[in-house]
Amino acid sequence: MKLKGREKYFWERNFNIKSLSAIPEEMSGITGIDSSHDNEFFYFLTSRVKHIDSIYLRCTEVTDEGVEYISKLKTLRELTLKDHINISSASLPYINQLTELVYLDICKNNIPVIDIFTLTQLKKLKKLILSSELTEDETTEILVKLREYFPGCTIEVQ
Structure with a gap:
């Protein structure tokens, strides 16, 4: 399948959009729970939208590469990337x-958890939820x- 064909198939399958010209530039949110949302999903999505x-993802197929595509959404206010073993500090x-x-x-x-200190540009952050591999005292x-x-x-630790 050619790239244009794959992109058209993506929009039709995921959003019931049959024409590339009908793709909106704005969306209120994306949710994926135990879904097949993957890097290609966010590649196509962020190339047009x-x-x-907000983006809420739990147990999807997104990796650090997908987070790179998500980072194109400069006005994103809420991001959940929960339960993804293939998201690492490389996404920070x-x-x-x-x-x-x-x-x-x-x-x-x-x-x-120690790598969270590399997030130097998130000045508007009001809630941060993370996990810790450290002991309770270290955490x-x-x-x-x-x-x-x-x-x-x-800040919450789960």
């Missing part, structure tokens, strides 16, 4: 480009530092 308010530079984020859930991924110590690092942000 310029504004999405892309997440860091999402400067409008107010909500970020990156728990149950392969992102060590408590990191949480104190993270709360200083992200003032005004509620």
Whole structure:
């Protein structure tokens, strides 16, 4: 299947859009739970859609590459990437480009809690949900530092 054919099939299958000219530039949100959403899904989506308010993904096939595509959505306000074993610290530079984020859930991924300090551009963040591979005492110590690092942000460890 040619790329244009694959793209047309993507839009028709996922959004019942039969013409590439009918693709909207804005969407309110995308949700994928135990779904086949993958890197190609976000490649095609972000190549046409310029504004999405929220993305909620749990147990999908998205990897760090998919997060790179998601990072094109500069106005994204809420991002959940929960329970993805193929999302690692390599995705953090892309997440860091999402400067409008107010909500970020990156728990149950392969992102060590200490690497969260690389998120230097998320100045509007109000809620951060993450996981920790550290002991309870180590996690408590990191949480104190993270709360200083992200003032005004509620931080939860799951």
